[in-house]
Amino acid sequence: MKKNLIIIILLVVSTNSFAASQKSELAEKYKALNSITNKASLQRGAKYYVNYCSGCHSLKYMRMNTLANDLGIDEGIFSKNLIFANKKIGETMTIPMKEEDAIQWFGALPPDLSLTARSKGADYIYAKLNTYYEDDNSATGYNNIAYPNTSMPHILADLQGGQKLVLDSKNNPVSFSKTSEGSFSDDEYRQLTNDITNFLVYVSEPAKLKRQSIGFWVLMFLFIFTILAYYTKKEFWKDVH
Numbered sequence: 222m223k224k225n226l227i228i229i230i231l232l233v234v235s236t237n238s239f240a241a242s243q244k245s246e247l248a249e250k251y252k253a254l255n256s257i258t259n260k261a262s263l264q265r266g267a268k269y270y271v272n273y274c275s276g277c278h279s280l281k282y283m284r285m286n287t288l289a290n291d292l293g294i295d296e297g298i299f300s301k302n303l304i305f306a307n308k309k310i311g312e313t314m315t316i317p318m319k320e321e322d323a324i325q326w327f328g329a330l331p332p333d334l335s336l337t338a339r340s341k342g343a344d345y346i347y348a349k350l351n352t353y354y355e356d357d358n359s360a361t362g363y364n365n366i367a368y369p370n371t372s373m374p375h376i377l378a379d380l381q382g383g384q385k386l387v388l389d390s391k392n393n394p395v396s397f398s399k400t401s402e403g404s405f406s407d408d409e410y411r412q413l414t415n416d417i418t419n420f421l422v423y424v425s426e427p428a429k430l431k432r433q434s435i436g437f438w439v440l441m442f443l444f445i446f447t448i449l450a451y452y453t454k455k456e457f458w459k460d461v462h
């Protein structure tokens with residue numbers, strides 16, 4: 222009885238992980254190299270996000286002046302270049318698109334991306350932006366490995382260029398092969414998608430940036446304090462020896 226139970230558990234666990242590994246093996250090759258302390262990357266990510274993503278996706282918890290301050294972008298420059306419509310810098314990054322329009326246009330609602338990096342991980346976002354491939358059966362002309370049958374069009378197709386899926390003998394996706402060049406090289410495209418991912422990681426927890434920089438000064442203080450304490454001790458014990 223006990224033995225049967227163990228066999229059943231083993232079977233369930235192994236088939237589940239087998240199914241999961243089959244589905245996402247290719248997607249899992251895509252690892253974001255994000256670092257929220259890399260300000261230049263965050264600034265580029267913010268710019269790309271506003272240009273390519275904010276038409277459909279809101280960031281409803283992100284206040285624009287917090288963003289400008291954290292990323293070290295002058296508020297005047299920020300207002301001129303990154304804010305559209307007639308928004309004020311103290312507002313959050315919501316968008317004017319109506320839900321019913323979105324569903325009619327895309328067949329799905331573009332979700333708010335404020336927390337996606339936290340709920341689904343940086344690698345997932347990076348993989349989604351990198352694993353679009355040409356698929357004649359899809360309404361947008363593209364399918365996606367990280368998000369199969371996504372209704373989000375391949376927004377960055379002109380930059381990345383076209384790629385099609387390469388299957389192994391068992392019809393599992395193993396890699397991509399280029400069908401046309403984009404305006405970005407492969408490296409530039411990786412950097413672009415990394416910057417956007419990095420930006421969304423920052424957005425999902427803006428306070429982390431401050432915590433990290435406070436953490437640095439706390440460590441610096443402890444370090445200097447240790448040196449002072451050492452010399453003070455030496456001074457006090459000088460006459461004892």
Ligand code: HEC
Nearest residue numbers: 273274276277327329330331332346349370371372373376
């Ligand atoms: C033309 C509209 C449109 C644009 C522009 C757009 N998206 Fe999307 N996006 C969608 C839609 C619609 C979905 C929902 C997909 C679905 O349900 O199949 C989506 C889904 C996503 C998801 C998956 C979210 C989840 O919870 O799994 C991510 C991540 C994402 N988009 C990132 C981006 C990024 C980054 C950009 C800019 C480079 C971008 N999108 C630009 C329409 C858009």
